[in-house]
Amino acid sequence: MDLFSAVDTAPIQQEMEQLAERIDQLNYEYYMNDRSLVSDQEFDALLRRLQDLEQQYPELASPLSPTKRVGGEVNKAFRQVTHRFPMLSLGNTYSIEEIEEFESRTRRLLDGTPFSYTCELKYDGVAIGLTYRHGRLVQAVTRGNGAVGDDITLNAKTIPTIPLRLRGTFPDDFEARGEVVYPFEAFDAMNSQREADGLEPFANPRNAASGSLKLQDSAECAKRKLMFCMYFMMGPDENLLPDTHFGRLEWARQMGFKVQPYIQECRDINEIKAFIDHWDHARWELPFGIDGIVIKVNQTPLWDRLGLTAKSPRWAIAYKFKAERVSTPLLSISYQVGRTGKVTPVANLQPVWLGGTTVRRATLVNADFIQKMDIHIGDHLFIEKGGEIIPKVVGVDLDQRLPGTMPVAYVQFCPECGTPLLRVEGEAAHYCPNTDGCHPQIIGRLEHFVSRKAMDIESLGPERLELLYQAGLVRNIADIYDLQREQIIGLASDQSASIQDKSADNLLAAIEASKQVPFERVLFALGIRYVGEVGARKIARHFRTIDALLAASVDELAQVEDVGDVTARAVSQWFADPAHQAILQRLRLAGLQFTAQVAETSGPLQGYTFVVSGVFEHFSRDAIKADIEQHGGRIAGSISGKTSFLLAGEKMGPEKRRKAESLGVPIISETDYLKMLQ
Ligand code: IVH
Secondary structure (H helix, E strand, O other): OOOOOOOOOHHHHHHHHHHHHHHHHHHHHHHHHOOOOOOHHHHHHHHHHHHHHHHHOHHHOOOOOHHHHHOOOEOOOOOEEEOOOOOOOOOEEOOHHHHHHHHHHHHHHHOOOOOOEEEEEEEOOEEEEEEEEOOEEEEEEEOOOOOEEEEOHHHHOOOOOOOOEOOOOOOOEEEEEEEEEOOHHHHHHHHHHHHHOOOOOOOOHHHHHHHHHOOOEHHHHHOOOOEEEEEEEEOOOHHHOOOEHHHHHHHHHHHOOOOOOOEEEEOOHHHHHHHHHHHHHHHHHOOOOEEEEEEEEOEOHHHHHHOEOOOOEOOEEEEEOOOEEEEEEEEEEEEEEOOOOEEEEEEEEEEEEEOOEEEEEEEOOOHHHHHHHOOEOOOEEEEEEOOOOOOEEEEEOHHHOOOOOOEOOOOOEOOOOOOEOEEOOOOOOEEOOOOOOOHHHHHHHHHHHHOOOOOOOOOOOHHHHHHHHHOOOOOOHHHHHHOOHHHHOOOOOOOOOOOOHHHHHHHHHHHHHHHHOOHHHHHHHOOOOOOOHHHHHHHHHHHOEHHHHHHOOHHHHHOOOOOOHHHHHHHHHHHHOHHHHHHHHHHHHHOOOOEOOOOOOOOOOOOOEEEEEOEOOOOOHHHHHHHHHHOOOEEOOOOOOOOOEEEEOEOOOHHHHHHHHHHOOOEEOHHHHHHHHO
C-alpha cells in the first residue's frame, strides 16, 4: 500500500467491533431471554451495515462476526480432529436398583467426605465439544468415537445458542460440552416440509440434528433452528474452574451459554429418585427430547478420587427412561395414498394409553417393514414411545398370537382407485401410477398448488377444493384459472356451506392475485417430485424462463446447485409429459409468472417488515402483500418486536391489535400505507 492510498482503518475497525457487540447483545437477549430490544428493521440495518463493511474491508472481518450466524460458507470436508480431552461416555442403566448401587458405592468410596449430587436432563441429541480461547469460539468438534471427531465449526457458528464471544469473565482456555438438539416444533415443521417436497423425512430429531451438523452448506444449517444445551465444562487447569459442577454451569450461563434450568442439587438417593420420577412424566411436556437423567457428583475435586473405569467416569451415571411400551390389538390396516401416489400402510389399533396420549394409529412404513416384523392378521403389536413424540410399532406380541393366523398380504391395488400398484426398482414404497385419475393424488396436488408457500390462494381450503372437484369444475391445477363467478355461487355440500356472492368475489380475487406469484413459487407449486421450495428456487434462478427449463437435458438440470440425478430425472420426466405441457400452456395463457424476476433489492419500503391483517378497500390481501414486496418491504406472518408496521384493514381481529399495542408496533391504515408510498 502506498502512502497516498493508505486509509486509516482504526475508526472503521472500531465501528465494526461496536456493531458486532451490539448485534451479539441483541441476539443474546432474543435467544436466551426471549426479549426483542429493537425492531426487525433496526436489527437488519445493523447487520447489513456490518456485512457491507466486511465486504468492503475483508481484512478487518472477524471470523466470529455475528454475520456468520446466517451461514453461507461451504464445508468442503469435515476435517477429523483429535480431542484434546477424550469425550468419555457415561455408564448407563434402566434400573433404579443400579442407581441405588451407584449412590451407595459412591458414598462408600468417599468415606465420610461431605458431598452432594447434581441431577440434570440427559438431552437426546448430538454431543459436541466447543473450544474457547480468550473468550472466543475457536473450534467445534463432534464426539465421534470419543477420541477423534469431525470439525463442524462453520455449522456450529450458525446455532444461535452457541456463543461466539463470551460475556463477563471466563477462563482463558477451556472446553464447553453439550448436546445439539432439534426442538420438536422446528423438527416437525422441517419434516412436514420434506414430506411435502417428496423427500424422505428424518426418523427422529436426533438423526435430524446429526444430519444438520454435517450439511455442506452452512446457510442450510442456519435454517434448521437447532439448539445447544450446555452440560459440561473442562479445562487444562481445573483450578481455574469452580469446584462444583453446579457452579461451573452457573458460570457458563453468565458467559452466555444456554444452560437448561432443570438441574437440581440432590443430597441423597431419595431426592435423586424424586427427580427421576418427576421427569419420567414431565418429559413429555419439554419442547425437546430427553432420554434419561444424568447424575453427577457435584464436588469436582472428588472426581479424581473416584477415578474412571475403562471408558466412563465413576463419578457420574445416566439413568435411561424405559421406552414406554404396550401391546394392543391390530384392528385393521389402512393404506394411505399421498399426492405423489406413494402408499403408506397404517395400523389401526385398539386405542391405548401411552406416554401421556391415546394412540390409535401407527405407521407400518412399507411392505418390507410388515414382512420383516412378520405381522399376521389379528396380531397384537408392541407400540413404543421413546424419546420422541411419535409412537412406533416395534414388534409383534407373539404370546397373544392365535394358531393358524395368516401373514398380512400387502395390497396390490390402489385402495382409492383400484389401479395395480407399482414398486420402482430400488425403492421401498409402492406407488399408484394413476396420477390423473386417483382422487387423493388429484386433491393432494391441488392442495399443494394453492398452499401458502406455493400459490397462496388462501380462500381455497381442502373443503372448497373437494367441492369444486365434486362439481366437476376443478380436476387439475389449470382448471382453477377457468373458474367463473356464476359457476361457483351457490355451490354447497354436506360438509360446507354454500358459497355466497362476497366469498365468490374473494375467491376470484385471490386466484387473480396468485398470477403475480413469482416463477420460483409457481415451479414449486407444480408439485414435481423431489422439487422442494429450495430446489425450485435454485432451478428457477438457474434457467430463468420456463422455455429454457423445458429445453434442458437431464445433465443440464443436474448441474444446478443442490439438484441431484434423481431430481433432475424427475423434473425432466415431468416436463416431457404431454399432459403436463398442456397444463403449462393453459397456466401461461392465464397469466402466471414463468420468468424469474430480478430480485427487487431497493424500494421505498426497504428494511420495513409488515404484518397484514383484515380486509382492504383497494387491494385483496394477497395483492397488498405483493405490493409491499414490490416496493422492497417484507411480509411477516405474525407480530413480534421486529415488526415495523401492522397494516390493518377492516375486521381485523382484536388479538392482533392488542399484541401490536403491547409491543409498541405502529398500526397503520390502508390510506396511511398509500401515503407512505408517495
Ligand atoms: S455428562 C464425562 N450430561 O450422554 C461425562 N452427558 O454417554 C460427560 N448427554 O454422549 C457427559 N445429556 O453427550 C452429560 N446432561 C448431560 C447429558 C449428557 C446428554 C450425553 C452425552 C454423552 C452421553 C453419555
